Amino acid sequence: MKKAITLTVNGDRRELYVATHHSLLDVIRNELGLMGTHRGCDTGNCGACTIQVDGLAMNACLLLAVDYDGSDILTIEGVAQEGALHPVQRALVEKGGIQCGFCTPGMVMNALALLADDPHPTEADIRARLSGNLCRCTGYAKIVEAVGSVQ
Amino acid sequence: MSTHIGQRLPKLDAADKASGRATYGHDVRLPGMLHGAILYSAHAHARILRVDTARAERLPGVKAVLTAADNPPTHFGYGKDQTPFKTVARSLRDEIAAVAAVDLDTARHALSLIEVEYAPLPPVFSVAAALAPAAPLIHPAHGSNLFQTYHYEHGDPARGEAESDLILESTYRLPYVNHACMETSVVVAHYQQGGRLTLWSTTQIPFLLQRDLAEALGIPGSHIRVIQTAIGGAFGRGLDIYPFEPIAALLSMRAGKPVRVAFSRREEFLAGPARQPAEVSLRAGARLDGRLTFREVSAALDIGPYVSWGSVTPLVMMETTASLYKVPHVRFRADCIYTNNLVTGAMRGYGNPQSTFFVETMMDQLAEALGLDPVEFRLINANEPNSATPQGLVITSCGMKECLQAVAATADRGADRPGEQTTVEPIHGRLDPAAGAHKRGIGFAATLNVGGGARIYRSDGCGATVKVDDFGHVTLITGSTEIGQGSETVLAQIVAETLGVHPQDVSVINADTDLKPWDVGVHASRTTFIAGNAARLAALEARRQIFETAAEMLGVAPDCLIASEGHIRAADAPDLPPRLSAPTSALPLARVVRQRHFRQGGQIVVGEGWYDPPTQMVDKDTYKGNISAAYGFGAQMAEVEVDTETGQVRVLRLACANDVGRAINPMAVEGQIEGGAQMGLGYALSEELIVANGQALNPDFHHYRLFTAADMPPIETIIVETDDPGGPFGAKGVGEMGGTPTAAAIANAIYDAIGIRLTELPMTPERVLAAILHRDLESA
Numbered sequence: 001m002k003k004a005i006t007l008t009v010n011g012d013r014r015e016l017y018v019a020t021h022h023s024l025l026d027v028i029r030n031e032l033g034l035m036g037t038h039r040g041c042d043t044g045n046c047g048a049c050t051i052q053v054d055g056l057a058m059n060a061c062l063l064l065a066v067d068y069d070g071s072d073i074l075t076i077e078g079v080a081q082e083g084a085l086h087p088v089q090r091a092l093v094e095k096g097g098i099q100c101g102f103c104t105p106g107m108v109m110n111a112l113a114l115l116a117d118d119p120h121p122t123e124a125d126i127r128a129r130l131s132g133n134l135c136r137c138t139g140y141a142k143i144v145e146a147v148g149s150v151q
Numbered sequence: 152m153s154t155h156i157g158q159r160l161p162k163l164d165a166a167d168k169a170s171g172r173a174t175y176g177h178d179v180r181l182p183g184m185l186h187g188a189i190l191y192s193a194h195a196h197a198r199i200l201r202v203d204t205a206r207a208e209r210l211p212g213v214k215a216v217l218t219a220a221d222n223p224p225t226h227f228g229y230g231k232d233q234t235p236f237k238t239v240a241r242s243l244r245d246e247i248a249a250v251a252a253v254d255l256d257t258a259r260h261a262l263s264l265i266e267v268e269y270a271p272l273p274p275v276f277s278v279a280a281a282l283a284p285a286a287p288l289i290h291p292a293h294g295s296n297l298f299q300t301y302h303y304e305h306g307d308p309a310r311g312e313a314e315s316d317l318i319l320e321s322t323y324r325l326p327y328v329n330h331a332c333m334e335t336s337v338v339v340a341h342y343q344q345g346g347r348l349t350l351w352s353t354t355q356i357p358f359l360l361q362r363d364l365a366e367a368l369g370i371p372g373s374h375i376r377v378i379q380t381a382i383g384g385a386f387g388r389g390l391d392i393y394p395f396e397p398i399a400a401l402l403s404m405r406a407g408k409p410v411r412v413a414f415s416r417r418e419e420f421l422a423g424p425a426r427q428p429a430e431v432s433l434r435a436g437a438r439l440d441g442r443l444t445f446r447e448v449s450a451a452l453d454i455g456p457y458v459s460w461g462s463v464t465p466l467v468m469m470e471t472t473a474s475l476y477k478v479p480h481v482r483f484r485a486d487c488i489y490t491n492n493l494v495t496g497a498m499r500g501y502g503n504p505q506s507t508f509f510v511e512t513m514m515d516q517l518a519e520a521l522g523l524d525p526v527e528f529r530l531i532n533a534n535e536p537n538s539a540t541p542q543g544l545v546i547t548s549c550g551m552k553e554c555l556q557a558v559a560a561t562a563d564r565g566a567d568r569p570g571e572q573t574t575v576e577p578i579h580g581r582l583d584p585a586a587g588a589h590k591r592g593i594g595f596a597a598t599l600n601v602g603g604g605a606r607i608y609r610s611d612g613c614g615a616t617v618k619v620d621d622f623g624h625v626t627l628i629t630g631s632t633e634i635g636q637g638s639e640t641v642l643a644q645i646v647a648e649t650l651g652v653h654p655q656d657v658s659v660i661n662a663d664t665d666l667k668p669w670d671v672g673v674h675a676s677r678t679t680f681i682a683g684n685a686a687r688l689a690a691l692e693a694r695r696q697i698f699e700t701a702a703e704m705l706g707v708a709p710d711c712l713i714a715s716e717g718h719i720r721a722a723d724a725p726d727l728p729p730r731l732s733a734p735t736s737a738l739p740l741a742r743v744v745r746q747r748h749f750r751q752g753g754q755i756v757v758g759e760g761w762y763d764p765p766t767q768m769v770d771k772d773t774y775k776g777n778i779s780a781a782y783g784f785g786a787q788m789a790e791v792e793v794d795t796e797t798g799q800v801r802v803l804r805l806a807c808a809n810d811v812g813r814a815i816n817p818m819a820v821e822g823q824i825e826g827g828a829q830m831g832l833g834y835a836l837s838e839e840l841i842v843a844n845g846q847a848l849n850p851d852f853h854h855y856r857l858f859t860a861a862d863m864p865p866i867e868t869i870i871v872e873t874d875d876p877g878g879p880f881g882a883k884g885v886g887e888m889g890g891t892p893t894a895a896a897i898a899n900a901i902y903d904a905i906g907i908r909l910t911e912l913p914m915t916p917e918r919v920l921a922a923i924l925h926r927d928l929e930s931a
Contacts (some may be wrong), residue, residue, distance in 0.1 A: 019256070035178035036171015038383070040333050041416040045852035048333055076171035089169040093161050096818040099826065100635030101168025102175060102333035102383030131861035134852060136333050136384050137635050139825030139889075140860040142818075 005069040009034070010078030018065045025049045025060035028075060036076035036105045040134070047133030050106035051075050057113035059132075076105035079112065088112060091146035099137035107133050111147045120151050154715070155648045156880045159818035163640050163659065164381070164633070173381040176337035176353040177413055184339065185214055185251040187402050187412040188258035189395060190265055191422065192240035192247055195276070195491040195845030196287070197269040199238050202248055206264040212257035215405040216265075217398070218248045227367035227392060230298065230458025232290055235367065235397045240269070241289050241456035243845050244422045244494045246394050251402040251410045274491040276845055278430065278451045281488045289456060289489040296489045298458055301465040303483040303774045305473060305541035311445025311480030315436030319516050323433070323509045324911040327840035327847075328426040328833075330498055331857055334383020335419040340399035341409035347374045348400055353382040355389035355632055356672030357664050359608070363392035368400055379662040385634035386830070387497035388423060390674050391460045395422070420850030424459060424496025425840055426505075427452045427487075433509050437517045441531040445480035446510070448472045454487045455495045462487045462495070463607060464502030469774060471506035474540040475599045476514070476532040481541070491845045499827070501675065503600055503891045504834055508912065511596035511895030515902065525595050525899070526559045534599060534784065536873070543767075543775040544782060548873035548883065550810030551784040555597055557808040557869045558788035562593050588796045591803070594789050594899025596892035602812065602883035603781030603875070604764045605675035612763030613678075614668025615685040617646055617693040619756040621748060623717060623741030625652055627689070628660040630670025631682035636886055637819035638678045642686045644815050645879050649690035650697075651714030652740065668761070676884030679815060680781060681762055683879035688760030696756045700747040701738055719743055764877070781875045785809040785888040787828075789896040793904045798920030800836055800901060802864040805893070809868075812875035812883035820885055821868045827889015828866050832858050835894035836913050 001020045006013065009032060018027050028037050028051070040048030042061045049060040052074040079086050085093065088111050098104050107130065114121060114129045121129070126147050127140070135143065167173045192199075204216040219236035227233055237245045248265050252258035273287040280286060281296040289296055312318060339351040348370065354360045357377040365372035382389070395412050402410040414422065429452045436444040454462045465485035473481045518528035534540070536549040604611040616628040627646050633639045643657040660666055670682065694714060701719040702709040713722045720737040744756050764780035790804040807824045814820045837856040841848045849855045874881035898909050907922045 033180070034171070035174065038175070038334070039177060040335075041852050043416065043851050043853065046333065046416075080170045085166060085169060089166075092169050093165040096159070096161065096822050098162060098165040098168050099637065099822055100333065100382060100384045101165070101173055104168050105171045108169065127860040127863070131859040134331075134333065134857050134859065135826075136331055136386070136829070136857065137826045138822055139827075139829040139866060140863050141825045141866055142822060144860060 003066050005066055007068065008072045010075060020066050022065050023061050024051070024063040024065045024068055027065040028060060034075050034077050038102055038105060040102065047110060048103050048106045050109040050133065052109055052113060057110045076108060079108060087150045088115070088147060091149050092143065095142045095146040095149065097138060097143040097146040103133055103135045107143055115150060123148055153648055153880065155644045155654055156815055158644065158816065160640055160644060160654055160816055162637050163643060175334055175383050176351060176380045177334060179339045179351045179380060179411065181339065181341060181409040184409040184411055185253060185406055186255040186258050187249055187251045187399055187410045188255065188262050189246050189398060189412065190248040190262045192237070192243055192245040193267065194240055194269050194271050195243050196272040196274040197240045198272060199240060199247060199267065200270050201268040203266040204248060207250060207261040210257065210261045210264060212253040213250055213261045214253070214408065215251040215402050216248065216261065217401055217405060221401060223367065223369040225366055225369050227363060227397070228457055229391070229460050229462065233394060233457050235394050235401060242491055242494060245456070246398060249398045249402060251406045274845060276490060276492060278453050278488045278490065281490050289491060298454060298462065298487045298489055301469060301483070301485045301774065303469045303473060304481065306480030308445050308447055308480045308482040312436060314438065315444040316439040317517065317520050318434060318436040319513065319520060320432065320434040321513060321516070321910055323431040325429040325431065325505050325508070326912055327428050327493060327842055328498065328838050329420055329423060329840050329855060330384065330386040330388040332384025332386060332388055335414040335416055336388070336393070336395065336423055337413040338396050338399045339409055339411045340403040342400060342403040344407065347376055349376045349378060350396070351378050351380055353380060353385065353389055355385050355634060355674060357632065358669050359672060360392055361664060364397060364400065367392060367397040377664045379632060382634045385673065386499040387501065387674065390497040390672065391424065416852070417850045420840060420847050420855065422494070424461060425493045426498040427454055427461060427464060427495040429505055431509050433513055435513050435517060437521060439521065441521060441523050441528050443476055443478045443532050446472055446478050447482045448484070450485040452485060452487050453490050453492055455490060455492050457494060459496040461497040464497070466607065466769065466774070467502030468506035470542065471503055471510055471599060473542040474544050475507065475510055475597070476534065479541070492842055493847060497674070499830060500887045500891050503598065503887060504831065504894060507596065507598050507891045508894045508898070511892060512898050512908065515594065515899040516908065526555055529555050529595065529597055543777050545777045546782050547877060548781065548810070548812055548875040549784055550871040550873040551597060553871045554784055554786035554808035554810055555595070557871060558595065558786045558806040561806040561867060562788050563790065588794060590793045590795055590904040592791055592900045592903025594896045594903055595786065596895035596899060597786040598784065598888050598892040600783045600888045600891060601675050601779035602783030603680045603779045603877055604677040604766060606766045606768050606778045608671050610763055611671055611681065611766060612761060613670040613682045613685040615682065615689040615760040616668065617686070617689040617758045619693055619697065619740065619744050621741065621745050623652070623656070623739065623744060625650060625657045626660060627657055627686055628667050629682055629686055630668045631661055631678045632670070632673040633661055634673055636678070636823060637816060638682060641679055641815045641819060642682060645683050645686050646690045648880065649687055650694055652717050676783065676886035676888070679882050680878050680884050681764060683882060684762040685760045687879045688762055689758045692758030692760060693756050696747065696758065697740065697743050701743045704738055704743065704746060714740070780877045781812065781883045783810060783883045783885055783888050785892060787892045787896040789900040791897060791900040791904055793901055793919065795905060795923055798916035798923065800914060800919060802832060802897060805864050806867040806869065807889060808871055809885055809888050810871040810873050811885045812878045813872050813881035814870050815880060815882050817870055820870055823885050824868045824889040825866050827887065828893055829858050829863065831890030831893025834890065834912060835897040837915065839913050
């Protein structure tokens, strides 16, 4: 079964006709072709698909698209403004927080939400908030350092 | 004077990855692309009597359905024991049928319409059952469930025993572990009629995959092109051919369209290759003066239903057993045993995390029994530079002692242990501040790993081409593969240093078998050393051509020229910035290239390099030989706190020292060590794929626990530089060492804290608590 929904994605209004069992992740990747939001587990454990929905960081794999009709969605593609990386992205690049990079967009989206809530988080705050974003390459040290440097 | 070597240069592809622009395997979409799905066996061991695909084929949107009837007439894989689809299922991973359809929903629906009739066979779910008399045979043609035995020996172990003042023995159990790459396995196959098969792949071995696929499909290797996408983690998973790859190709051949097969996370755990579980026994001896006398290991590895490259992990377990520390007498035996359990394969460290765990916990036991400080005992027996081990490893540079001393210097060794020598009676939990239920301890472990390639294939080589265009831009085309470790950046630094340009002026092409020269693959911590040497040779040849022309332009001999800051000048010219020196003394690189190009009989600047290290494959009978051109060393110190009421182990601190020869990019080296430590911590404390009756019981990230940002202890990385004579700018490999000694260091720290030796991984709260209760019961 399909249903018509409207989403605002990275500032653009998109009218979509989506299967009722498809997640926002399915729609973002397969209908909108925004491949920066990654599918790592489909069970809400890895955080690679983290997006912002009406300003809140959420796992797109856990959200049925039809439940978010009318929502304002921000994906990683909407973060860099006019080609300039956001300071969180730039810090991840410069501090070595990116290896394979598959977790990176989700890390960025969650870190942005963290910094919006608390512009001066402690290292423990950063580690706690990013604990829903798994990384297999970096051991997190340089990710935590990068996020902590953006204050 | 080096300007780009040793710099903390950010990864060249990091900005694309940070902004969601990198194209991973999962992101590949081609016009008309179909989605494939695979039906796996419902039984761990069964004959397939009938597969009825009629209903699936009638489902609208289905474009191809394949079964074992569609298998090419060949077998593939390391043991030549696989076909894409099976007529006898030997594990729950075994592929029975596959569908390609217009979308994934339709493909999965079609799978549910396929009817399979099985005749169950008696299954074998343990190595003991597999080796029992009259055990059901998993591959009857092989005649036994014992696929292979590795026997290694040097010296005379009986004499070693006789010369020992002390002999200890222990047994160990090691778990199934999953690579847990953040991106699951994926391939897109596109077979063009009468033409070629193109694969978009996240493989680590593009050229061996060409060969393996040719074998699996029965088509020439020359018809296969492998394009590597951005790769979302590898860690050994991509070191082999897996059935889903020929299945995607066969679906594409049948449907005439590109076909994508992407694993779900659950599928990744169930059908991906796990690290082999092993049961190990170890005996070891030493003299009262602290010198090791002998080591004897017997290991049984459950390799599952088929043989992969991962089944040669005993070669590395053997190397650690024979050559980590100076041991005069060694015997090693490993049996690789077929079972109906999970499919297994290669994983980062390739046997080394396993063997370092048992060798280094035994080192601790021996030190304690001898009344020696654990670091001092290791220093007495440590490997040394410019030496050869009895196994035939030729150790050039070696910073093992420096690594041990460096991590020891970071350790809080307690007020009662000020000097090198310890008390004979250890005081467990002496670091415990409150003498409550939380006991603290420290532990050490060292590691030895190949760092200059590993000749496990006929060639351990890598090719490279360096070209310089008319604008002075440099392109490196390398056979090597980027899996996130930063090889493209390190190779760009090596080329930039050689040509005197900035690394950002170097583009790296490394992802297409039609473009790049051959390389055996990204494994064994080999890329910096092997691909680095190849890139350096290619850059040196390009520089020779540049200097040849520049020498004519400047009227000097080529051998007195140097390249730096994008300019070529005579070495004896005033050491001034180019704009300040005489106009003829410093030529812009681009001008030299154009001068060489645009003239009668002109030539462009293209340098080729090929590096295959001066090493040997191990002898097939004795397993001796120098398989690597250099060896990396490392040591770790773990400080832990054990909650004796819950069994919870918290790692408070991990210090990691590694001899990397020379750090081309210290930030990337730290990244390898910190990331390796995350895997090592998981191996030590949390990661275990629990398998019962051939079924993985925890195939998701909720139940298979990776260390998160909140779980990680502070990691102190210490880079020890020994300037290896064979490495590019002195560098050696580091990719695997970050995680190899971690489990041993933590186990030794737990012993220091609570006085209990844990010999089964992971050391979960349940296991630690059970060991505490058992000990308390025994002593009551």
